[in-house]
Amino acid sequence: MASVAIVELHRNSGNCIKTVEEIVKLERKIFPKHESLATFFDDELRKKNTGLLCLHVDGELAGYAMYSWPSSLFASITKLAVKEQWRGKGHGEALLKAAIEKCRTRKVSRIMLHVDPMRTPALNLYKKHGFQVDCLIERYYSSDRNAYRMYLDFDESK
Template sequence: MARFVVVELERNSPKWTKVIDEIVRIEKKIFPKHESLARSFDEELKKRNSGLLFSEVDGDGDGHVAGYVMYSWPSSLCASITKLAVKENFRGQGYGEELLKAAIEKCRTRRVHRISLHVDPLRTPAMTLYKKLGFQVDNLIEGYYAPDRHAYRMYLDFESN
């Protein structure tokens, strides 16, 4: 596995455009058009209560995006993982797990009580990862992605102090 670091994309970062462009390419390749945020990534990230972490792979001194996770915390009680994606050639190597762990930690520091997400039940690697990190299935939402594509709503509760 190539060496990588999980980086938070800062709004005023000189890398902003380069990173967003790479993420948009990944988004277009992985997600169907109606599920893709490719057209609105820039706008989504300008919202106050949203964040994006990406894994920067150092292969040639000029890091490239191997994957990303987008999250938001619309209230002080809950947060949500809105996107998690890893380029095909980097899958199964721990990138998704490290990104998800970092996003969970970011949400934990915001003192939310619950993180939720939606996932296609047929995306077995994603389901396995979420369960491994403690997410539980809450409900099946029929027709979430399309009339014939459902989603599990999953959640991870933090213990209250």
């Protein structure tokens, strides 16, 4: 059985630079250049209201989720990615749950994200965890690729 761990990357941790380098490589491999945060990853991590969760399987980086909370009203899951060989094994779901919990601790009332309607597994995962489609944003990713803006509202009684 594989050893799985999700840890928050802290800017001043000893392995931060190496981990960010691995994430940037993965980012470039998974996302088209115009969608990739690879050139901005370090800048994003410097922001006070940004968090990065790293998924390790048997000590190897297998995925990551970046989230931010730009205001007290909402948070955003800005990236969620899993290496191809680790997809379909529940790792994306584990990362999503961890990101939702991290956002919940920020006492926001809503989490938002964007997803390509053609990425059915991702869309189904978000819907499974209560995200709802807010609207379709045409040409969000490129001239021929749209995005759903999705949201998850927290029940204030919890």
